[in-house]
Amino acid sequence: MSDSAGNPKVKLPATIAMLVAGVFMILPFLWMISTSFQTPSEVFVRWLPSRLDWSNHVRIWTGSYSFVSYYLNSLKVSVIGTIGAVFMSSLAAYGFARIEFKGRDALFLVYLSMMMIPPQVIFVPKFILFNWMHIYNTHWALILPGMFSIFGVFMLRQFFMGVPKEITESAFIDGAGHFKIFSRLNLPLAKPALATFAIIDFSWQWNDYENALVFLTSPKLYTIPLGLQNFILENNVDYNGMMAAASAAILPMIAIFLIGQKYIIQGISSSAVKG
Amino acid sequence: MRGKRWWTPALAVALSAVLLTGCGSNGNTGDAQPGTAGASSGKPAQKVKLKLWGAVPAEAGPQAVVDAWNAENPDVEVEYVRYVNDDAGNLKLDTALMTGQDADLYFSYVLSRLQKRVDAGVAADLTARTDYDIDGQMGPDAAQWKINGKYYGVPTKKNMSFIWLNKNMLDEAGLPVPPLDWTWPDLEQYAAKLTKPGVYGFLQHEASFTAAIDGTIAGLGVTKADGTSNFDNPLWKQWLQINHDMMYKDKSTPEYGEQLTSKMPVDTMFLKGEAAMLNAGEFIFRNANNLKDYPHDFKIAFATIPRISADQQNYKYAGGVGDMLSVNAKSKNQEAAWKFVKWYADGGMLPMASGGRIPSSKSVDSAKAIDLLLKGVEDKYDRESLDNVVFGKFESFQLDIPQQVIDARKEEYEKYFLNKQDLDTTLKNMADRHNKLLQQK
Amino acid sequence: MGYAFILPNMLGILLFFILPALFSFGLMFTDYQFSNPNVSFTGLDNFRRLFHDEQFYGAIRHTAIFLLSVPVSLVLAFATALVLNRSVYLKGLLRGMFFLPYVSSGVAVAFVWMLLFQPTNGPINEILRGIGVASPPGWFADPDTAMYAIDVVQIWFMLGYNMIIYLAALQEISPEQLEAARIDGARTRTITWRIVWPLVSPTTFLLLVTGLIMTMKSFALIQAITQGGPGSSTTILSLYVYKTAFSYYEMGYASTISWFLFAVIMAVTVVQWIGQKRWVHY
Numbered sequence: 001m002s003d004s005a006g007n008p009k010v011k012l013p014a015t016i017a018m019l020v021a022g023v024f025m026i027l028p029f030l031w032m033i034s035t036s037f038q039t040p041s042e043v044f045v046r047w048l049p050s051r052l053d054w055s056n057h058v059r060i061w062t063g064s065y066s067f068v069s070y071y072l073n074s075l076k077v078s079v080i081g082t083i084g085a086v087f088m089s090s091l092a093a094y095g096f097a098r099i100e101f102k103g104r105d106a107l108f109l110v111y112l113s114m115m116m117i118p119p120q121v122i123f124v125p126k127f128i129l130f131n132w133m134h135i136y137n138t139h140w141a142l143i144l145p146g147m148f149s150i151f152g153v154f155m156l157r158q159f160f161m162g163v164p165k166e167i168t169e170s171a172f173i174d175g176a177g178h179f180k181i182f183s184r185l186n187l188p189l190a191k192p193a194l195a196t197f198a199i200i201d202f203s204w205q206w207n208d209y210e211n212a213l214v215f216l217t218s219p220k221l222y223t224i225p226l227g228l229q230n231f232i233l234e235n236n237v238d239y240n241g242m243m244a245a246a247s248a249a250i251l252p253m254i255a256i257f258l259i260g261q262k263y264i265i266q267g268i269s270s271s272a273v274k275g
Numbered sequence: 276m277r278g279k280r281w282w283t284p285a286l287a288v289a290l291s292a293v294l295l296t297g298c299g300s301n302g303n304t305g306d307a308q309p310g311t312a313g314a315s316s317g318k319p320a321q322k323v324k325l326k327l328w329g330a331v332p333a334e335a336g337p338q339a340v341v342d343a344w345n346a347e348n349p350d351v352e353v354e355y356v357r358y359v360n361d362d363a364g365n366l367k368l369d370t371a372l373m374t375g376q377d378a379d380l381y382f383s384y385v386l387s388r389l390q391k392r393v394d395a396g397v398a399a400d401l402t403a404r405t406d407y408d409i410d411g412q413m414g415p416d417a418a419q420w421k422i423n424g425k426y427y428g429v430p431t432k433k434n435m436s437f438i439w440l441n442k443n444m445l446d447e448a449g450l451p452v453p454p455l456d457w458t459w460p461d462l463e464q465y466a467a468k469l470t471k472p473g474v475y476g477f478l479q480h481e482a483s484f485t486a487a488i489d490g491t492i493a494g495l496g497v498t499k500a501d502g503t504s505n506f507d508n509p510l511w512k513q514w515l516q517i518n519h520d521m522m523y524k525d526k527s528t529p530e531y532g533e534q535l536t537s538k539m540p541v542d543t544m545f546l547k548g549e550a551a552m553l554n555a556g557e558f559i560f561r562n563a564n565n566l567k568d569y570p571h572d573f574k575i576a577f578a579t580i581p582r583i584s585a586d587q588q589n590y591k592y593a594g595g596v597g598d599m600l601s602v603n604a605k606s607k608n609q610e611a612a613w614k615f616v617k618w619y620a621d622g623g624m625l626p627m628a629s630g631g632r633i634p635s636s637k638s639v640d641s642a643k644a645i646d647l648l649l650k651g652v653e654d655k656y657d658r659e660s661l662d663n664v665v666f667g668k669f670e671s672f673q674l675d676i677p678q679q680v681i682d683a684r685k686e687e688y689e690k691y692f693l694n695k696q697d698l699d700t701t702l703k704n705m706a707d708r709h710n711k712l713l714q715q716k
Numbered sequence: 717m718g719y720a721f722i723l724p725n726m727l728g729i730l731l732f733f734i735l736p737a738l739f740s741f742g743l744m745f746t747d748y749q750f751s752n753p754n755v756s757f758t759g760l761d762n763f764r765r766l767f768h769d770e771q772f773y774g775a776i777r778h779t780a781i782f783l784l785s786v787p788v789s790l791v792l793a794f795a796t797a798l799v800l801n802r803s804v805y806l807k808g809l810l811r812g813m814f815f816l817p818y819v820s821s822g823v824a825v826a827f828v829w830m831l832l833f834q835p836t837n838g839p840i841n842e843i844l845r846g847i848g849v850a851s852p853p854g855w856f857a858d859p860d861t862a863m864y865a866i867d868v869v870q871i872w873f874m875l876g877y878n879m880i881i882y883l884a885a886l887q888e889i890s891p892e893q894l895e896a897a898r899i900d901g902a903r904t905r906t907i908t909w910r911i912v913w914p915l916v917s918p919t920t921f922l923l924l925v926t927g928l929i930m931t932m933k934s935f936a937l938i939q940a941i942t943q944g945g946p947g948s949s950t951t952i953l954s955l956y957v958y959k960t961a962f963s964y965y966e967m968g969y970a971s972t973i974s975w976f977l978f979a980v981i982m983a984v985t986v987v988q989w990i991g992q993k994r995w996v997h998y
Contacts, residue, residue, distance in 0.1 A: 007803075010803055011803055011804055011805060012805070014799055014803050014804050015804040015805045015806060015810075018796075018799060018800065018804055018810050019806070019810065019813075021814075022809075022810055022813030022814060023813070025813050025814050025816060025817055025872070025875075025876070026813050026816050026817075027828050027832075028817065028820045028821070028824040028825045028827070028828040028829075029816050029817075029820050029824070031824050031827060031828050032820065032821055032824040035824075039568060040543065040562075040568045040569065041543055041546075041547060041568065041569060041570075043540065043543075044537070044538060044539075044540055044827070088724060088725045088728065089725065091721050091722075091724065091725065092721060092722045092724075092725035092726070094721055095719070095720075095721030095722040096722065099721065101719065107722075109985075109986070109989065110734075111729065112925070112929075112985060113978075113982055113985075114729060114733040114734060114737065115926070115929050116929050116932075116933075116977075116978050116981040116982060116985070117733070117737050117740070117974070117978055118933055118954055118957050118974045118977060118978075119933065120954070120957050120958050120961050120962070120970065120974070121740045121743075121957065121961065121967075121970055121971050121974040122733075122736035122737060122739075122740055123366070123370075124370075124739075124740075124967065125735070125736035125737075125739035125740055126732070126736045127370050127373075128739075129731070129732075129735065129736060131373075131374060136374065137374075137377060144728070144732070145728070145732040147728060148725060148728035148729050148732055148733070150729065150733075151926055153725065154922060154925075154926060155881070155922055155926075158918040158919060158921065158922045159884070159885070159888065159918070159919075161918055161998040162885075162888050162915075162918050162998065163888075178721070182721075189888075192883075192884040192887040192888070193884045193885075193888075195884070196880050196881055196883070196884040199815075199880065200877065200880070200881075203818065203819050206819075207819065209363075209936075210363070213363055213364075213366070213367050214366060214367055214370055217326075217356060217367070217371045217377045217378070218356075218377075219356060219357075228821075229359050229364075230332065230357070232359050232361075233332055233335070233561075234330060234331060234332070234335075234360070234558050235480065235482050235555075235556070235558045236540065236542060236558075236562075237823075239823075242821075242823065243821070243823075243824065246820075246821035246823070246824065249821075250816075250819060250820065250821075253819045254812065254816075257811075257812055257815055258808065258812065261808060261811055261812070261880070261883075262808075264880065264883055264884055264887060362958070362959070362962040362963045363962070365962070366962045391965050531857075531946075532835060532854055532857025532858070532946075533835075533836065533857070535856065535857055535942075535945070535946060536830050536833065536834050536835065536838075536855070536856050536857045537830070537831075537834060538827060538830055677964070678963050678964055679963075679964045682959070682963070685945075686945070686947045686948045687947075689859075689945055689946045689947050690859060690946070690947045693854075693857065693858065693859065693946055693947075695858075695859055695860075695947070715765070
C-alpha cells in the first residue's frame with residue numbers, strides 16, 4: 001500500500017477498479033433517482049425514465065406532504081443529538097480508556113451489555129418512562145436518548161487507547177490535569193475518530209424510524225423517516241414520490257460525509273505527532 | 276475538495292439558524308397535547324379538539340372529511356392522524372391510545388387488532404348508546420364485528436373483494452362475464468384461455484390471495500367437531516392444487532417465486548393490459564379511475580371470488596362491512612367523539628367514496644356514493660357486473676383467526692408453491708401447526 | 717476521578733437503557749400482552765414453551781448464517797480501506813460511493829437486490845449460466861438459499877460502515893513507522909500484516925464485537941427484502957421477537973426470546989473480551 005502511494009502505475013488501475021466497484025455500490029442510489037423521475041406505470045419496469053418527470057419532486061415540497069417541516073425537524077433532532085452524543089461519548093470514553101479506577105472493566109461490560117438488548121422489547125417501558133417524564137410526543141424523546149451512545153463510548157475508547165501513553169504521561173508530569181489532557185491532547189489527536197463517529201451517529205439519528213414512529217404522534221413534529229411513510233398507501237406504494245423524497249433526504253447525509261471525511265484525511269498522519 | 280471549502284461555514288450558519296428556529300418552536304410542542312385537566316367540563320368557550328386515527332392517506336378522502344366537519348362544527352375541531360396499517364403503525368396507534376389524549380377516535384381494519392384494543396380497555400362500549408341502532412343502520416353483516424356480544428365501534432363501509440376482469444380480452448376470447456356462482460375450476464379454464472404472450476390470464480393481489488380459503492373455513496368452521504384444526508380439509512387441497520397448476524402447468528399465472536422476487540405491481544400490470552383477470556379489492560378503484568397515471572382503454576367487468584367446487588356448501592364471500600370506527604375509552608371527550616362517529620357513518624364519510632369506500636349505513640343513498648365512485652369514468656366499467664358483484668348481496672364473513680395462525684399457514688403454503696414440499700405434507704403441516712397454537716390458548 | 721468523566725453519560729444510560737431493560741426482564745415471567753392491564757405471573761411457562769418452539773430453533777439457525785456476514789465484511793472493508801486510504805485518485809468520491817449503501821433507502825436497496833438476484837433473468841444468474849452453471853440457485857425465491865443471499869446484501873451494506881471506521885484507524889498510524897519498515901526492506905504484504913493489521917487491531921475488535929451485536933439485532937434489511945420468507949427461511953431471532961411482540965402481541969414471550977438472545981450475545985462478547993488479549997494490541 002504505502003509504497004504504491006503516489007505511483008501512478010498502481011494508482012490509475014486501482015482507481016479504475018474501485019470506480020467500477022463503486023458504481024455497483026451506488027446502484028440502489030441510482031435507482032432511487034431514476035424512479036423519482038418516472039411515472040407510476042414505469043416503476044419496476046424500466047431502469048431509466050422515458051422522460052424526466054419533475055412532478056414528483058415538486059409535489060413533495062408543495063401540497064399536503066410538508067417535507068419542509070419534516071426536514072427541519074430531522075435537522076434539529078439529528079444535529080443536537082449528534083453533538084450531544086459526540087460530547088458525552090468522548091468524555092466517558094476517556095474515562096474508560098485512560099483513568100484507572102475500581103471496577104472499570106466490569107462497568108464497561110455492563111455498558112456493552114446494554115447495547116445487546118433488542119430495542120423491540122424496551123419500547124413499551126420506554127414509552128411509559130417518556131410519558132412519565134412528559135417528553136412523549138416531543139422532540140426530546142428522540143434527542144435525549146440519542147445523546148447517549150454506547151457504541152460511541154466503545155469506539156472512542158478504542159481510539160483513545162491507541163494513543164501512545166508516553167504522550168499523555170509526559171503531560172501529566174508537566175502538571176496537567178485529566179481534563180486538560182483530554183481536551184488539549186486526546187481530542188485533537190482523535191479528530192478522525194470523532195469525525196467518523198459523528199458521521200455514523202448522524203446517519204443513525206437521521207434515519208431513525210422506530211423511535212420516531214413510537215414516540216412522535218403529532219404530524220407537525222414528524223421527521224423524514226415518518227414522512228416517507230406517507231407514500232405507503234393502503235394496499236400499494238407510491239414509489240415515485242417515495243424515491244423523490246428519499247433522494248432529497250440523502251443529500252444532508254452526503255454533505256455531512258463530505259465535511260466529515262476531510263477530517264478523517266487530516267489525521268495525525270499529516271500533522272505527524274512526535275512525542 | 277479544495278475549492279468547496281466555502282460551503283462549510285455556510286452550512287454551519289444554516290444549521291445554527293435551523294437550530295435556533297427549531298428550539299424556538301420547541302416551546303410550542305406542548306400545544307400538541309391539548310386540554311390537560313378539566314378541559315371538557317362543559318365550558319362553552321373551551322374548544323374541544325379530537326384526534327382521529329386512520330390508515331387511509333389524508334389526501335385520499337379523510338382530509339376532506341374532517342375539513343367538512345370542522346366547517347360545520349366550530350366548537351369541535353377534528354385533526355386526522357394517519358397511521359400505516361402494518362405492525363409498526365399499529366404499535367404507534369396502540370401506544371397513543373394508552374395516553375388517552377393523543378387519540379380520541381380510531382379505525383381498526385381487522386378483528387384481531389380490535390380484539391386487542393378491547394382487551395386493553397381502550398375501546399368504548401357503544402352498545403350502551405341508545406341513540407344509534409348499529410344493527411338497524413349497518414345491516415346484518417355488522418354483527419360479525421361484535422366482541423362478546425357488544426359493539427366496540429361502528430363498521431362504516433362496505434368491504435368488497437372480487438375478481439377484476441379485462442372485458443375486452445374476455446370478448447376477444449369469446450368468454451362471457453362469469454356467473455355469480457362460478458368456481459375455481461372455471462377460473463382455471465378462463466385463465467388458461469386468456470393467457471397469451473405478454474399477458475397473464477390471472478394475477479392475485481396479496482391482500483385477496485387467501486379470500487377463497489378463508490371463505491371456505493368461515494363456512495366449514497375453523498376447527499372440526501372434535502376441536503382440532505380444519506386446515507387439512509379437501510377443499511383447501513383442491514384450491515392449492517389449482518393454484519399450483521395455474522403456476523406450473525398452465526403457466527396462466529406467474530410462478531410463486533417470480534411473484535416474490537419481481538415485486539410485481541399487480542394492479543399496474545392489470546391496468547396496462549398485461550393481465551386479463553385480477554383478484555383484488557375495492558382499493559384498485561383509486562388507480563383504475565386515475566386515467567392520467569394509469570391510462571387504459573378497455574372496459575372493466577367484475578366477477579365474484581369463486582367457490583372452490585360447485586357442490587361446496589356454506590361458502591362465504593369476502594366482504595361484509597369494515598372500517599370499524601371506535602372511540603378511545605380513555606378519551607376525555609366521549610360525547611363529542613360519539614357525535615362525530617354518528618356523523619361520519621351517516622354520510623360524513625362520502626368524500627371517501629371516490630376511492631372505493633362506500634358507506635354501509637342505510638341513511639346514505641348508495642346511488643349517490645356510486646356516482647361519486649364512477650364520476651367521469653362511467654364508460655370504463657361494465658355496469659351490469661358492477662351492480663351485481665360490487666354492490667350485490669352475498670353471505671359474508673370477517674376473518675377470525677389469530678395472526679400467528681395466518682402466518683404459519685402462509686409459511687407452509689409458500690413451501691408448496693415453491694416446490695419445496697408436497698401437497699399432502701403441506702396440508703398436514705398447516706393443520707399440525709394450527710393444532711399446536713390451539714393448544715397454547 | 718474516572719467517575720467524573722463517566723457520570724454524565726452513566727446517568728443517561730441508566731435512565732434510557734438499564735431501567736427499561738429491568739422492566740423487560742420482569743416481563744419474562746408473565747403473560748403480559750401489550751397494553752393489556754390484566755397480567756398474570758406465569759413462572760417458567762415461557763421457558764418451557766421456548767424449548768418446544770420449532771420456529772425458535774429455526775430462527776437460531778438463520779441467525780447463525782446471518783452472522784457469517786460479519787467477519788467477511790470486516791476483511792473486505794479492511795482491504796477497501798487500505799486501497800482508498802492512499803493508493804487511488806478521487807479519494808473523497810470513492811469513499812462516498814462505498815459509504816452510500818449504508819445511508820440509502822431500504823426500499824431501494826431491497827428492490828435492486830431482488831432484481832440482481834432474480835432467478836430467471838437476473839444478471840447474477842445470467843453470469844452463472846454464462847460460466848456453465850446449468851441450474852443456478854433461486855436465491856430469494858428458494859428457502860434453501862434465501863438466507864445466504866441476505867448475507868451477500870448485508871456484507872455489501874456493512875462494507876462502507878466498516879470501511880470508514882478502518883479509515884479513521886489508519887490515520888492514527890504514523891508514516892514514520894511504515895517508512896522505517898520499508899527502509900528495512902520489508903515488502904508491502906509484510907508491512908500490511910505485520911505492522912498495519914496489529915496496529916488497527918483495537919478497531920477490528922470494536923468492529924467485530926459491535927458488528928456481531930448489531931447484526932443480531934438488525935432486521936430492517938430483511939424486513940424490506942423478504943419479510944422473513946419464503947416460508948420462514950429468513951426469519952432471524954430479532955425478527956421473530958418483533959413479530960411475536962407487535963404482530964402477535966405476546967410481550968411476555970417476546971421478552972423471554974429477547975433475553976435468550978441477550979444471553980447468547982453476552983456470552984459471545986465475554987469470550988471475545990477474554991480472547992482479545994491474544995490478538996489486540998493497544
